[in-house]
Amino acid sequence: MDSGQALIVGGGIGGLTAALCLQQLGFVVQVYEQTDSTNSDGAGIQLSPNATRVLHQVGLVDALASISSKPDSIDVQHWRSGGRVTTIQLTHGGEADQSSFPYYHVHRRDLLACLTEAATHASIPIHRGKRIDDVGVAENHAWISGPDTHEKASLIVGADGIHSSVRRSLFGPDKPIFSGHVAWRGIVSAESISSKTLATRAVLWWGPQKHVIHYPVRGGQHINVVCVDRAPHWNNESWTEPGDKMDLVAAFGGWHDDVTQLIGGIDPRACYRWGLFNHPPLKRWGRGRVTLLGDACHPTLPYLAQGAAMAIEDGAALAHCIKKCASIENGLAAYERVRRKRTIRIQQISRQNGYIFHLTGTAAWVRNRVASLMGERILRHAHDYNVFASVDEYFKG
Numbered sequence: 424m425d426s427g428q429a430l431i432v433g434g435g436i437g438g439l440t441a442a443l444c445l446q447q448l449g450f451v452v453q454v455y456e457q458t459d460s461t462n463s464d465g466a467g468i469q470l471s472p473n474a475t476r477v478l479h480q481v482g483l484v485d486a487l488a489s490i491s492s493k494p495d496s497i498d499v500q501h502w503r504s505g506g507r508v509t510t511i512q513l514t515h516g517g518e519a520d521q522s523s524f525p526y527y528h529v530h531r532r533d534l535l536a537c538l539t540e541a542a543t544h545a546s547i548p549i550h551r552g553k554r555i556d557d558v559g560v561a562e563n564h565a566w567i568s569g570p571d572t573h574e575k576a577s578l579i580v581g582a583d584g585i586h587s588s589v590r591r592s593l594f595g596p597d598k599p600i601f602s603g604h605v606a607w608r609g610i611v612s613a614e615s616i617s618s619k620t621l622a623t624r625a626v627l628w629w630g631p632q633k634h635v636i637h638y639p640v641r642g643g644q645h646i647n648v649v650c651v652d653r654a655p656h657w658n659n660e661s662w663t664e665p666g667d668k669m670d671l672v673a674a675f676g677g678w679h680d681d682v683t684q685l686i687g688g689i690d691p692r693a694c695y696r697w698g699l700f701n702h703p704p705l706k707r708w709g710r711g712r713v714t715l716l717g718d719a720c721h722p723t724l725p726y727l728a729q730g731a732a733m734a735i736e737d738g739a740a741l742a743h744c745i746k747k748c749a750s751i752e753n754g755l756a757a758y759e760r761v762r763r764k765r766t767i768r769i770q771q772i773s774r775q776n777g778y779i780f781h782l783t784g785t786a787a788w789v790r791n792r793v794a795s796l797m798g799e800r801i802l803r804h805a806h807d808y809n810v811f812a813s814v815d816e817y818f819k820g
């Protein structure tokens with residue numbers, strides 16, 4: 424196996440996971456992150472077993488457990504009556520079952536802090552306030568450059584999110600297509616909610632042309648709330664665009680009291696609204712010794728809660744593929760083949776879910792019947808995936 428220096432552009436969930444995986448493999452890793460601190464925005468993240476499998480592998484068993492809530496299930500409910508459509512079990516097997524990995528709800532900031540601490544503990548430098556604008560490919564190495572950075576390495580990973588400079592530098596600007604959906608999100612203090620049961624439950628509400636999901640984070644101190652609505656057009660793909668809470672209240676008028684109560688509890692100063700875009704799959708993920716991962720190459724609509732999970736799986740697959748090959752180039756080619764198929768499938772299912780969640784009339788009735796029969800099998804294909812086994816399988820031919 425060929426190793427050396429690896430430079431990661433982007434110190435988000437995907438970049439830091441990749442840094443830990445590559446360092447375990449023997450690379451000397453450095454991370455370049457444009458922001459100055461880990462104080463990212465306040466959204467929650469659902470971490471499914473396919474992702475926690477990887478995070479456990481990089482040594483985050485206890486650290487992750489300490490920042491997470493562990494839900495047993497998520498209820499799907501009718502938008503107005505509150506009637507239960509189905510309950511999706513999120514934990515399979517018992518603690519003694521070695522093959523089962525936990526499902527967690529975490530605060531994004533806590534997860535980033537946990538990954539950052541692990542990187543620091545592993546002596547991986549994270550250069551903050553370093554924006555990278557350009558990458559280049561040469562024989563047997565590649566380079567990155569930014570306003571005050573110019574470094575070369577044997578491997579460069581673009582983990583710099585939806586507006587990736589690395590992707591643009593390799594392939595030019597991409598052309599996202601507005602999905603017709605906008606998502607509102609906010610964090611609610613559990614103390615402000617009179618019903619303690621509501622504050623501790625994870626619920627997905629299906630309504631006509633809209634849906635809402637909420638779950639507790641930070642040991643139940645806060646509730647993460649995301650409400651998805653339609654819009655005729657949208658220009659800016661940003662997660663941090665402020666939204667007017669009064670518009671949110673109006674958009675979900677007539678919904679069940681629980682939803683009204685949660686929306687009422689969102690701090691108007693921290694109420695965000697973002698347009699959701701489809702990104703057609705890239706034909707290639709990299710060139711020479713440069714590759715991409717996570718949202719930089721396959722941003723995923725949030726209706727399967729798998730965007731961060733895909734970035735985490737990518738990091739593990741990248742390191743595992745390079746480990747299996749004699750050269751970095753061959754490892755990158757294998758990585759791209761293994762991951763392209765999986766991520767395209769997850770992008771497709773996420774897109775379909777956006778359609779299914781919002782059905783109306785008879786179609787919604789049929790959907791509810793099917794969902795009640797399927798239960799947790801709805802999510803099994805995503806959650807049971809073992810990225811290490813899948814790479815092994817690829818190399819067996």
Ligand SMILES: Cc1cc2nc3c(=O)[nH]c(=O)nc-3n(C[C@H](O)[C@H](O)[C@H](O)COP(=O)(O)OP(=O)(O)OC[C@H]3O[C@@H](n4cnc5c(N)ncnc54)[C@H](O)[C@@H]3O)c2cc1C
Binds near residue numbers: 456587732
């Ligand atoms: C509200 C919300 C809820 C979500 N919920 C879930 C969920 O429940 N489960 C799930 O799996 N996914 C979820 N997702 C998706 C998930 O957050 C993303 O898929 C995930 O963050 C992608 O990780 P990433 O590391 O690829 O990119 P990012 O998290 O975007 O990280 C990219 C990093 O690169 C840095 N960067 C960008 N450009 C540069 C540059 N030029 N130079 C240096 N650094 C740069 C950024 O500052 C950032 O730190 C959600 C997304 C949102 C918005």
